[in-house]
Amino acid sequence: MFFLQKLISISLLSPVPFIVILFLIGISNIRDRKYRSGFLLFLISGTIYLFSCEFFADPIILNLEKKYPVISEENIEKGEVYILLGGGILTDTVGGNVPAKNVYPRILETAKLYNKSPKKIFISGGSPLQNKQSESSVYKKELLSLGVPEEDILIEEKSNTTKENSTYIKWIMNEKNIKSGIVITSAVHMPRSMEVFKDSELIFYPAPCDFTAHIEKQNFFAYVPQFKVLKDLYYAFWEYIGLVYYKIRY
Helix, strand or coil, rough: HHHHHHHHHHHHHHHHHHHHHHHHHHHHHCCCCCHHHHHHHHHHHHCCCCCCCCHHHHHHHHHHHHHCCCCHHHHHHHCCEECCCCCCCCEEEECCEECCHHHHHHHHHHHHHHHHCCCEEEEEEECCCCCCCHHHHHHHHHHHCCCCHHHHHHCCCCCCCHHHHHHHHHHHHCCCCCEEEEEEEEEEHHHHHHHHHHHCCCCEEEECCCCCCCCCCCHHHHCCCCCHHHHHHHHHHHHHHHHHHHHHHC
């Protein structure tokens, strides 16, 4: 019964209705001998189906997420500071300015690592969309609520891109004579982050979090379209494009 309820809820609150409608319109067009538009609708519906299913999306996402494993105890001790990278905020909500949903795992991971091995936290994130409040100041408020002392938090509010994150953080580290840091960001974002944090003098240890792709054999629901999978795949494609762009430009 539970399986049936879950299947119905996922099917109705998912891309399934749109895929079915497009497919049926495509069949109708083929019957009316509108072959070009009919096959185009088949292509669109098929693409939406693939992009919203875990069996198709997971390998693409996993290719990014598996590059850097969960940070080891040894590397936690080696890093002198924690570096929390920004990923957006939501402004003017009922709860005020809050971190974007994909940033909460980064904040929680930072707090978890801090509790395990306390050290200074550098938060990097400005106001990419010209918001009145910087990303780093919003994240700082969350870390304070999780028990991190204010004196152990330093915010960097000038950067608007991952490349600028690395530029300003490296400058701060050099100013404070810090030689190593632990970079905290989403697993899918980590390859691009480490690409720009590479340095001949400074050492950076990746601490990925917010893993989304499955490595185990998938079940039936991996073949059921979901909006969440579409969103996760969007982030993965964004990272692939960013990696190519950074390799070309830098």
